Amino acid sequence: MLRTLRLSRPLRNRTRVRTMSTTSSSSPPLRIGFVPEHFSTPLEFAKKHYDLRSPLLPFPSGTGAMVTALQTNEIDIAIGLTEGWISALGKAQSASRDAGFKIVGTYVETPLCWAISTGSNRSESNSVADLRGKKVGVSRIGSGSYVMSFVLADQQGWLGPNSEDSPFPVEVLNTFKSLREGVSDGTADFFMWEHFTSKRYYDNGEIKRIGEIYTPWSSWKIVAANVLLHPHNWASGPNASRPPFKEELEDVLRKINKGVKHFEENQEEAIRYISTKLDYSEEDAREWLKTVRFAHDVRGVDRSVVEKTVKVLQKAGVLDPKIDEGQMIGLTRSEAMKWI
Numbered sequence: 415m416l417r418t419l420r421l422s423r424p425l426r427n428r429t430r431v432r433t434m435s436t437t438s439s440s441s442p443p444l445r446i447g448f449v450p451e452h453f454s455t456p457l458e459f460a461k462k463h464y465d466l467r468s469p470l471l472p473f474p475s476g477t478g479a480m481v482t483a484l485q486t487n488e489i490d491i492a493i494g495l496t497e498g499w500i501s502a503l504g505k506a507q508s509a510s511r512d513a514g515f516k517i518v519g520t521y522v523e524t525p526l527c528w529a530i531s532t533g534s535n536r537s538e539s540n541s542v543a544d545l546r547g548k549k550v551g552v553s554r555i556g557s558g559s560y561v562m563s564f565v566l567a568d569q570q571g572w573l574g575p576n577s578e579d580s581p582f583p584v585e586v587l588n589t590f591k592s593l594r595e596g597v598s599d600g601t602a603d604f605f606m607w608e609h610f611t612s613k614r615y616y617d618n619g620e621i622k623r624i625g626e627i628y629t630p631w632s633s634w635k636i637v638a639a640n641v642l643l644h645p646h647n648w649a650s651g652p653n654a655s656r657p658p659f660k661e662e663l664e665d666v667l668r669k670i671n672k673g674v675k676h677f678e679e680n681q682e683e684a685i686r687y688i689s690t691k692l693d694y695s696e697e698d699a700r701e702w703l704k705t706v707r708f709a710h711d712v713r714g715v716d717r718s719v720v721e722k723t724v725k726v727l728q729k730a731g732v733l734d735p736k737i738d739e740g741q742m743i744g745l746t747r748s749e750a751m752k753w754i
Contacts (some may be wrong), residue, residue: 443467444642444662447480447492451611452688452702453522453634457493459680460673468666475588478502478554484639485514491638491666493521495558496631497565500723502556503742504733516643516744517720518659519636519667519712524705526633528562528606529613530625533598542625546572550582551593551602559593560584562606564730566627573731594621610702614693631723636670636712638663643744658745667713674708714747 448454450472460466471489473479477498483489492515499517506513532539539545545566552560567573567581574581585602587593594615596602606627615621642663659667677684681703688699720739727733 441662443469444490444666445469445471445488446666447471447473447483447489447494449476449494450474450692451608452692452694452699453706454493455684455687456670456673456677456708458673458687458691459676459683460669463676464669464672466666466669466673474590475553476557476559478557478560481513481556484637487639490642491636491663493634493636495526495629496633496635496719496723497561497629497727498556498558499635499637500720500742501561501727501732504724504727504737505556507737507741508734512640515637515639517635517715517742518638518643518663518744519670520632520634520709520715520719520747521636521670521712522634523632523707523709525629525631526558527609527705528559528627528629529609529623530566530604530606530627531594531597531612531616531621532604532624533600534619534622535598536603536622539603540624542566542570544624545582545604546570548582548603549585549601551585551587551596551605553588553590553593554586555584559606561727561730561732562627562629564732565630565726566606568726568730569627597621610694610698613698614695630726631719632716635715636667638744670712671710674710674712677708714745715743717743717746 446457446468448457448470454470457466457470461470468491473483477494480489480492480494481498481502484492503513503517530542539548550563552563554560563580563582572581585596587596587602590607590611593602593605593607597605598621604624609626612621612623616623642660644658644660684703685696685699688694689696694702717739720742724733724737724739728735728737
């Protein structure tokens with residue numbers, strides 16, 4: 415099913431007006447934005463085995479596109495990269511506007527390995543040291559591929575005195591396919607994308623790998639539109655024992671938990687799905703499974719992870735110095751423990 419979705423693009427006619435209710439059965443299913451890669455396998459299992467009714471809407475260009483979709487009411491929930499969400503939330507704060515969503519869950523506990531790639535024909539670029547001042551291809555401004563260019567420059571000591579300026583000229587290329595084409599035809603000099611998604615294109619000689627960089631934080635978070643969250647004072651008075659999320663969101667997160675558990679307990683089914691329905695070999699699927707750890711309970715986020723990410727992005731010049739991390743969070747893990 416996801417092979418077809420992989421080629422789709424977010425459509426404006428997905429926009430609809432939601433009417434929240436006290437019962438999930440009387441409102442339309444929540445629309446989930448996701449990146450159609452191997453990390454989406456537990457979502458597929460939640461739909462296949464545990465009656466997750468939510469349509470899974472693919473965003474192959476990544477987290478930045480889902481930020482826009484959340485803000486234009488095209489999706490209700492999204493699973494994307496930590497740095498992309500926190501960058502968008504922090505920039506909204508600096509502009510004194512509501513981003514329209516908050517971080518409500520942790521999907522993947524492990525960091526993401528970003529492979530650094532260029533065209534196989536680009537003999538002038540063979541290592542990270544060759545990239546200083548070169549043009550970086552990104553999916554969108556504000557996406558993980560964009561944010562990580564600042565983190566890379568910070569690690570290499572390449573940030574200038576005005577760290578708000580991009581350390582590399584930027585070329586927005588939208589999709590992974592366009593990024594691969596861009597480094598081959600000279601539109602961009604390099605780009606960063608998840609290692610295993612990139613690997614088959616190293617194997618077939620389309621692009622070459624010149625380095626890697628790991629996120630200094632756990633890699634994937636779940637966000638939800640603000641309308642799905644009860645106000646902060648909800649848990650006072652007669653609602654003291656009620657969860658902070660609307661019932662529709664609670665239901666989706668419970669079913670994602672079941673999908674994760676099924677994924678962990680049925681690794682061969684996961685390998686078959688990834689290697690037959692997605693763009694990965696069986697060998698790469700098996701190797702990826704050795705490196706990834708999903709959250710056993712996706713509800714809630716560690717505030718320390720948010721704070722660390724903000725600190726790194728501030729140092730890299732992506733975010734302003736004054737950011738309130740608490741405003742980004744819809745539920746901390748310490749609070750989530752109350753509802754287990």
